[in-house]
Amino acid sequence: MTSAIITRSLSKQYGDLKALDDFDLDVRQGSIFGLLGPNGAGKTTLIRILTTLMRQSSGEAFVEGLDTRSQGREIRRLIGVVPQENSLDRYLTARENLELHGRLHGMDSRLCRRRVDELLELMGLAARQKDFPDTFSGGMQRRLVVARALLHQPRVLFLDEPTTGLDPQSRRAVWDYVRSIAGDSMTIFLTTHYLEEAEQLCGRIAIMDHGRLIAQGTTQELKEPLTGGTVYEIEFGEDTERYLALLNEMACVRNVAVSGRTIQVGLERWECLSEVVSALNGAPVRRISLRERTLEDVFITLTGAEVRE
Numbered sequence: 574m575t576s577a578i579i580t581r582s583l584s585k586q587y588g589d590l591k592a593l594d595d596f597d598l599d600v601r602q603g604s605i606f607g608l609l610g611p612n613g614a615g616k617t618t619l620i621r622i623l624t625t626l627m628r629q630s631s632g633e634a635f636v637e638g639l640d641t642r643s644q645g646r647e648i649r650r651l652i653g654v655v656p657q658e659n660s661l662d663r664y665l666t667a668r669e670n671l672e673l674h675g676r677l678h679g680m681d682s683r684l685c686r687r688r689v690d691e692l693l694e695l696m697g698l699a700a701r702q703k704d705f706p707d708t709f710s711g712g713m714q715r716r717l718v719v720a721r722a723l724l725h726q727p728r729v730l731f732l733d734e735p736t737t738g739l740d741p742q743s744r745r746a747v748w749d750y751v752r753s754i755a756g757d758s759m760t761i762f763l764t765t766h767y768l769e770e771a772e773q774l775c776g777r778i779a780i781m782d783h784g785r786l787i788a789q790g791t792t793q794e795l796k797e798p799l800t801g802g803t804v805y806e807i808e809f810g811e812d813t814e815r816y817l818a819l820l821n822e823m824a825c826v827r828n829v830a831v832s833g834r835t836i837q838v839g840l841e842r843w844e845c846l847s848e849v850v851s852a853l854n855g856a857p858v859r860r861i862s863l864r865e866r867t868l869e870d871v872f873i874t875l876t877g878a879e880v881r882e
């Protein structure tokens with residue numbers, strides 16, 4: 574396996590605060606890798622170090638084999654970055670923002686113009702290319718930043734919450750494009766608070782909190798520790814309390830949780846369902862459904878936090 578990104582005991586200290594603490598990561602070339610964590614976990618700090626905007630306090634980090642401490646210039650040529658905060662030049666039009674970026678990356682001017690046309694079209698900004706970013710909505714600005722990061726066809730693309738603030742349609746457009754360009758020649762490293770999207774998009778996912786890596790793997794691997802048993806949701810028309818007590822006493826029921834008229838029942842094995850159904854014979858059951866484990870369950874179990882935005 575060739576790694577696009579490697580970190581070893583990477584740490585970053587802001588005064589007394591350890592924003593990154595002994596962080597070890599390997600991201601395979603050509604993969605889409607998702608980094609998840611609650612607000613303040615240290616995601617942006619890690620991206621800033623990897624994109625050489627900031628220096629680590631200790632430890633090592635490599636991007637495409639290049640050292641972030643001594644080979645910043647080489648790294649910056651190879652990467653595209655969508656920072657968490659839009660960083661557009663407000664005195665240049667949308668098109669000029671892209672063209673300037675192409676020039677800074679030493680792109681051939683014809684190729685650059687062609688790529689600019691393509692990306693403006695793709696991000697739905699072609700009609701507004703002569704306008705200034707300040708006159709754009711937040712979502713349009715975001716799409717322009719994504720276009721800029723992709724212009725020079727980077728080997729590693731860093732996306733720090735690329736779709737925050739976008740409407741569902743624009744989010745899908747960005748992700749569809751990311752998916753279509755991912756592959757052998759490009760590695761994508763992203764952070765997001767949209768767990769469902771991460772689940773669909775990313776081959777591997779890391780979850781961090783308080784500067785530390787707490788889990789990584791495929792979504793399947795991450796969910797494994799949670800999948801002992803299955804969870805069903807049973808909605809009652811009335812008497813929820815009574816059935817809660819009844820279910821609680823059954824041997825094959827591992828745990829119960831109630832929300833409104835719906836009881837979540839964790840079973841040892843799915844076969845226990847028939848036992849539960851018999852026990853509920855005559856009960857005013859409105860609905861029984863299997864509840865799939867989600868990445869959100871993993872996230873909440875590991876960090877104790879809801880995903881905060």
Ligand SMILES: Nc1ncnc2c1ncn2[C@@H]1O[C@H](COP(=O)(O)OP(=O)(O)OP(=O)(O)O)[C@@H](O)[C@H]1O
Binds near residue numbers: 616
């Ligand atoms: N320049 C700085 N100076 C001091 N502390 C900082 C600085 N930048 C970040 N921090 C602190 O470091 C911690 C990690 O911040 P970071 O921005 O990396 O988190 P994050 O995971 O990107 O969060 P979010 O999801 O909100 O973007 C936080 O506690 C933050 O307050």
Ligand SMILES: [Mg+2]
Binds near residue numbers: 616617618657733
């Ligand atoms: Mg951040």
